[in-house]
Amino acid sequence: MGMSEIFFTNARxxxxxxxxxxxxxxxxxxxxxxxxxxxKAPETKGEVVDCGGLCLAPGIVDIGVKVSEPGERHKxxxxxxxxxxxxxxxxxxxxxxxxxxxxxxxxxxxxVARRAATEAIVNVLPMAALTKGRAGREMTEIGFLQDAGxxxxxxxxxxxxxxxxxxxxxxxxxxxxxxxxxHVQEPILSEGAAATKGKFASxxxxxxxxxxxxxxxxxxxxxxxxxxxxxxxxxQITTARALPALERAKRNGLDITAGVGVxxxxxxxxxxxxxxxxxxxxxxLRAESDRIAVIEAVESGLIDIICSxxxxxxxxxxxxxxxxxxxxAVGLQTLLPAALRLYHAEQIDLPKLFRAMSLNPARRLGLPxxxxxxxxxxxxxxxxPDAPFVLNRDDLLSKSKNTPFDGARMQGKVxxxxxGGKRVFGGA
Amino acid sequence: MMKHxxxxxxxxxxxxxxxxxxxxxxxxxxxxxxxxxxxxRGRTVVSLFFEDSTRxxxxxxxxxxxxxxxxxxxxxxxxxxxxxxSLRDTVETISDxxxxxxxxRHKSTGIPWQISEWTNASVxxxxxxxxxxxxxxxxxxxxxxxxxxxERFDGLTLTIVGxxxxxxxxxxxxxxxxxxxxxxxxxxPPTLLPPDVSHWPVEVSYRLDxxxxxxxxxxxxxLQSERMSQGHVPNLREYAETYGLDSVRAxxxxxxxxxxxxxxxxxxxxxxxTIADDINRSVxxxxxxxxxxxxxxxxxxxxxxxxxxxxxxxNERGAWA
Numbered sequence: 001m002g003m004s005e006i007f008f009t010n011a012r013x014x015x016x017x018x019x020x021x022x023x024x025x026x027x028x029x030x031x032x033x034x035x036x037x038x039x040k041a042p043e044t045k046g047e048v049v050d051c052g053g054l055c056l057a058p059g060i061v062d063i064g065v066k067v068s069e070p071g072e073r074h075k076x077x078x079x080x081x082x083x084x085x086x087x088x089x090x091x092x093x094x095x096x097x098x099x100x101x102x103x104x105x106x107x108x109x110x111x112v113a114r115r116a117a118t119e120a121i122v123n124v125l126p127m128a129a130l131t132k133g134r135a136g137r138e139m140t141e142i143g144f145l146q147d148a149g150x151x152x153x154x155x156x157x158x159x160x161x162x163x164x165x166x167x168x169x170x171x172x173x174x175x176x177x178x179x180x181x182x183h184v185q186e187p188i189l190s191e192g193a194a195a196t197k198g199k200f201a202s203x204x205x206x207x208x209x210x211x212x213x214x215x216x217x218x219x220x221x222x223x224x225x226x227x228x229x230x231x232x233x234x235x236q237i238t239t240a241r242a243l244p245a246l247e248r249a250k251r252n253g254l255d256i257t258a259g260v261g262v263x264x265x266x267x268x269x270x271x272x273x274x275x276x277x278x279x280x281x282x283x284x285l286r287a288e289s290d291r292i293a294v295i296e297a298v299e300s301g302l303i304d305i306i307c308s309x310x311x312x313x314x315x316x317x318x319x320x321x322x323x324x325x326x327x328x329a330v331g332l333q334t335l336l337p338a339a340l341r342l343y344h345a346e347q348i349d350l351p352k353l354f355r356a357m358s359l360n361p362a363r364r365l366g367l368p369x370x371x372x373x374x375x376x377x378x379x380x381x382x383x384x385p386d387a388p389f390v391l392n393r394d395d396l397l398s399k400s401k402n403t404p405f406d407g408a409r410m411q412g413k414v415x416x417x418x419x420g421g422k423r424v425f426g427g428a
Numbered sequence: 429m430m431k432h433x434x435x436x437x438x439x440x441x442x443x444x445x446x447x448x449x450x451x452x453x454x455x456x457x458x459x460x461x462x463x464x465x466x467x468x469r470g471r472t473v474v475s476l477f478f479e480d481s482t483r484x485x486x487x488x489x490x491x492x493x494x495x496x497x498x499x500x501x502x503x504x505x506x507x508x509x510x511x512x513x514s515l516r517d518t519v520e521t522i523s524d525x526x527x528x529x530x531x532x533r534h535k536s537t538g539i540p541w542q543i544s545e546w547t548n549a550s551v552x553x554x555x556x557x558x559x560x561x562x563x564x565x566x567x568x569x570x571x572x573x574x575x576x577x578x579e580r581f582d583g584l585t586l587t588i589v590g591x592x593x594x595x596x597x598x599x600x601x602x603x604x605x606x607x608x609x610x611x612x613x614x615x616x617p618p619t620l621l622p623p624d625v626s627h628w629p630v631e632v633s634y635r636l637d638x639x640x641x642x643x644x645x646x647x648x649x650x651l652q653s654e655r656m657s658q659g660h661v662p663n664l665r666e667y668a669e670t671y672g673l674d675s676v677r678a679x680x681x682x683x684x685x686x687x688x689x690x691x692x693x694x695x696x697x698x699x700x701x702t703i704a705d706d707i708n709r710s711v712x713x714x715x716x717x718x719x720x721x722x723x724x725x726x727x728x729x730x731x732x733x734x735x736x737x738x739x740x741x742x743n744e745r746g747a748w749a
Contacts, residue, residue, distance in 0.1 A: 202622035205537045205558030205599060210623075275538030319516055321536030323557075 005029045005046025006378070006421060014057035015372050016355035026056060028378040031421035035374055051382055054415060057354045058370045059091025059379035060335060061361035063152075063259060064181075064235060065310040066328070067093070067124075069115055070108065071100030075400050076312035081332065082120030084397040086425035088333035089381035089414045090308075092123040092369060094361070097134070098156035104129035104140045106148040113149050121424045122417075123379070125365065127152045130169050130180060136160040139169040142178050151365050154181035154235070157282050157327075159217065161187050163224070170230035179364065181233045184217035184242065185209075185283060194323045196284045200269040207323060211239040211286060218242045222249045225256060233364060234258040237303055238286050240293035247302055257364050258302075260294055261309035262338045263329055267291075267404060277318045277325035279404045281309075298356050299348045305364065306356040308335040312400030330398045334405050340385055340412035350385065378421035387413040430733050433726055434540040434553040435560040436603035444569070444607055445579075447725050451570050454721035454728070457494065467728045468497035472527040475501045476518070476543075477554070478534040483691060483716060484554050484564075488531045491723035495731075500527070515539075516546055523547035529730060532556070550730045558594045564690055565600035566722045567715055569608060572645055574718075575686045575711045582609035587639050589615045589671055590649030590698055591660075593622050597690045598649060602630060605645075613639050615671065619660040636671055640680040647688045648673055648698045664697055674700045678709065686711045 006028040013024040013036060026036040027044065062085070068075035085093050095112070097103035103112055109128055116124035128150035132138045142153060153173060159182075160166040173180050193209030195201040201208035218234060222245060225232050237246060237258045249256050263281055268288045272279045279285060286294075297303040311328025318325050331338070339357060342348040348356075362370025369379045393406040416426035430443055439447070457465055473492040477485050485503070492499045502518065519530070529550040532540050537557030544551045555561040573579060586605045592598045592614050602612050612630045614621065625632060633639050640646070651667060661667045673687070678700075681687075687703065687710045695701035704710055 197623040199624050199627055202624045202628075203599075205560075205594075205596065205622070208623060274541040319542075321515070321534065321542070322538045323536050 005044060006418070007041070007044040007046050007048045008056055008380075008382075009041050009048060009050050010053055011051035011056040011382075012053055013372060014055050014350045014354050016058065016351050016359040017371050017373065019351040019355070021350050023053070026372060028380075028418070028421045031378055033372060033374055033376050033378050036372055049382070049416070054382055054384045055350065056380060056382050057350070058358040058372055058376075059381050059417065059419065060089050060357045061092040061094065061365070061367065061370055062090045062308050062310065062332065062335065062357075063094040063233075063305060063361050063365070064096055064307045065093040065332065066096045066098060066312060068099060068312055070111060075314050076398055078115050078119035078124065080397060080399045081310070082122050082124070084330070084332040085122045086417045086419070087397050087414060089336045089383060089417050090122060090332055091379035091381070091417060091419045092125060092362075092367070093120070093332070094125045094127060094151060094365065096156050097127050097129040097154065098158075102129045102134045103127070104132050104134070106141065106144045109145055109148045109150060122419050125149070125151045127154055127181070129153070130155050130173075131160060131165065134158045136162055136165060139165070139172060142169075142173055143176055146176055146178055152179040152181050152233070155183070157183050159183055159185055159187040163220070167224055167228055170224055170228040170232070174228055174230040177231065179231045179233060181235050182217075182221045184214050184221060184234045184237065186213040186216035186220075189213040189216065190283070193284060194280065195272065196269050196286050198269060198287050200272065209284065211241055211290065214239045214283060215242040215245055218245050222254065222256070225249070225254045226252075229255070231255045232257075233305075236261050236264065236283065236309065237297070238264040238283055238294060239290045243293060243297050243302060250302070257304040257360070259305035259307050260298065260303050262306055262331060262335050263309065263404060265291065265295055265298065265306065266338050266341050271404065272322075275322040276404070277320065277322055278329060278402050278406070280322060280325050280327050281329060282327035295342060295347050299352060301355070304356065304360040306335075306339060306353070307361070308332055312398055313402045314400055318402055328402070330396065330400055330403050332398065333396050334391065334403055334410070336381070336383065336414060337410040337412040338405065341410070343385060344411055378418055380418040381414060382416040382426070383412060383414045385412050387411065389413060430729065431737070432540070432544055432551045433562055433730065434544070434551060436562050436565055436600050436607070439562060441607045444566070444604060447566055447722075447729060448570050448573060450725040450729060451566070451718070451721050454724040455718070457724070458721055464494050464496060466496045468492065468495035468731050471529070471731060472498045472500065472525075473529045473531060473727065474522055474527050475499065475503070475531045475554075476533070477501070477503045478515070479555070481533055481554070483719065484533065487719035488552075488554060488723050490720050491727060494720070495724055495727055497727070519543050519546045523549055528734060529727065550734060552726060552730070555596050557596065559596050559599060561596040561600050563719075563723055563726055564597050565604040566726065567718050568601055568647070568688060568690075569604050570718050570722055571688065571711050571714050572686065574714065576644070576684070580609050581605060584609075584644040585611045585613060585642055586645040586647060587613045587615060587643040588647045588649065589636060589673070591620045591651055591655060592616050592649065593620050593660075594652070594655075595649050601647065602628065610645070613643070615639060617661060617671070620655070636677065637680070640677060641682065643681060644685050645688060646673070646681060646685060650690065650692065650694060651698050668697050672698050672700070673703055675703060678703050681709075685709070688712060688715060691716065
């Protein structure tokens with residue numbers, strides 16, 4: 001099935017390489033894109049998918065997805081995460097190593113790769129921990145882990161506080177060409193924080209962290225990059241004050257990119273309202289002015305990547321006092337409709353959204369996907385950007401339902417998802 | 429129709445005034461030889477205290493008993509039960525016994541709002557984290573009303589001194605005194621102020637001496653000893669010198685000014701012992717005495733609303749049958 005020809009006609013092609021959004025057709029054969037064009041479609045003998053004028057875009061590459069295997073399969077498995085991803089137009093999930101135990105050895109990574117290969121219906125690329133047990137003391141076997149398939153190295157939301165350990169790990173990673181992903185937070189300043197320092201936290205009396213902690217974390221990491229020359233990605237830049245530092249680092253030629261979670265692009269600190277723990281994220285939701293600044297940075301390309309920061313949590317770890325509740329939200333299935341809020345608000349157009357969700361993450365990881373170009377994998381999403389719906393969290397395919405968008409009005413439905421030319425969502 | 433008493437904002441101006449008026453009646457009840465009325469007969473009130481408290485808990489329980497309610501106490505030290513799942517289980521289990529109101533104190537902000545999602549009973553906030561302590565603010569407003577003989581506080585200045593950042597009493601009092609027309613001045617080192625009060629209806633000063641002369645109500649907050657180890661202030665000596673109330677400072681207050689403290693006091697730190705006991709200035713003892721009457725009024729009001737809600741529900745069922 002997946003090997004046969006598919007002919008997408010009558011599509012609205014969203015091309016993040018040429019940054020165009022235009023009517024056209026696209027042909028797929030043997031799991032790869034063959035060609036595309038506008039105007040009259042050529043004769044073909046394969047399956048025809050009439051897109052009915054809806055959007056066809058390269059499938060989303062989501063960096064930083066937590067699949068709770070090993071350790072907490074009741075929260076999310078490769079099977080459930082794969083289904084949620086496919087339903088959300090995500091064709092590649094790049095998994096986080098903050099599992100129990102952490103993915104910090106080739107043996108654990110092999111387990112993950114095996115589970116992913118047999119269970120998940122989308123591409124799964126694992127990341128591995130930068131330090132053993134994510135404890136920030138000894139670096140992992142970066143070389144072996146790379147050989148076993150690790151595409152990047154990160155301790156996730158744990159900052160490597162020991163600068164000497166971090167500098168050595170970055171230097172060592174550079175020699176292997178490995179990508180290191182950092183969580184930019186000053187760890188002591190942000191300890192115990194449940195909200196961003198500002199109006200909301202003052203009003204509610206919540207322990208808070210200054211948004212400056214993010215810039216301090218970024219400034220430190222930039223200094224270390226200058227020192228070591230490592231390949232580096234900042235997982236989430238969520239504050240206006242961190243942006244000039246990022247801009248300078250890029251201008252100075254450092255090998256740095258940055259991401260942002262879709263929740264920080266679409267929600268602000270006041271959305272927490274009456275202590276709704278599904279809105280508790282790490283870093284915490286920010287001021288509206290920060291949200292706007294970060295959207296502009298995605299539009300301009302200063303922030304490269306939008307991700308879901310998919311973090312499954314069960315009910316019990318969320319139904320706690322706000323300060324004690326677990327952080328994080330699921331996002332695989334809501335990433336696209338949430339991101340489309342920026343399109344409907346005329347803040348970012350569709351090609352630039354897919355530059356941030358598909359092209360840039362693929363490029364950063366050296367993947368051929370994320371494009372509508374010939375010879376690229378036929379990882380595609382067909383969606384109706386305007387279709388309205390009210391999200392019901394019980395409809396999510398993730399095992400965990402901790403979404404901040406429960407009951408929210410959204411626009412944008414996935415009609416079909418293809419991975420390597422094989423349909424994994426939608427259709428008959 | 430008020431179902432819960434979780435914050436001063438939720439109560440609103442009219443609710444606040446109605447409650448203070450009702451408190452007068454309860455003060456009268458408390459002076460009777462048998463200070464008991466049947467307002468809450470057949471109702472069950474449960475105290476859920478997840479944080480140590482003496483005066484607030486006893487004051488609520490006395491109030492409930494004087495209203496003829498059945499009372500249960502679930503007193504948990506933070507060390508033995510500090511997991512939220514236990515909290516939720518506890519609330520749901522007790523709620524299933526058919527109780528009418530929870531009186532809740534917890535070290536985490538927002539707990540009364542979360543509890544009200546797990547139960548149909550009324551929730552009274554007896555203090556949540558650094559956030560709100562509405563009945564304390566009611567006590568304080570009532571005490572000032574009595575002491576100064578005024579129903580509205582227009583033209584009066586309330587000066588709150590000390591650890592405002594970590595104070596639920598301050599947050600509730602700022603809201604309540606504002607509603608009644610007072611001007612509010614906060615005096616604290618910036619390390620003990622909330623990070624952003626720019627939109628609050630308050631004035632901020634770092635110097636107590638600058639504001640004493642125009643202060644009508646001076647409200648001293650307790651300084652917890654852990655604030656030193658957390659680096660908010662260097663030590664007690666410097667804090668007492670800069671922000672403590674001694675006789676020299678007390679002499680700068682206008683003659684009619686009253687002195688308040690939510691207790692328990694650190695005598696010699698934020699307040700000099702002899703000033704705290706000065707019956708011409710200090711209404712601290714009155715604050716404690718009024719606690720029961722205010723809480724009686726609060727629970728009576730909730731019970732009246734409960735009765736009206738039940739009657740409304742019955743009528744609906746009747747129409748349907």
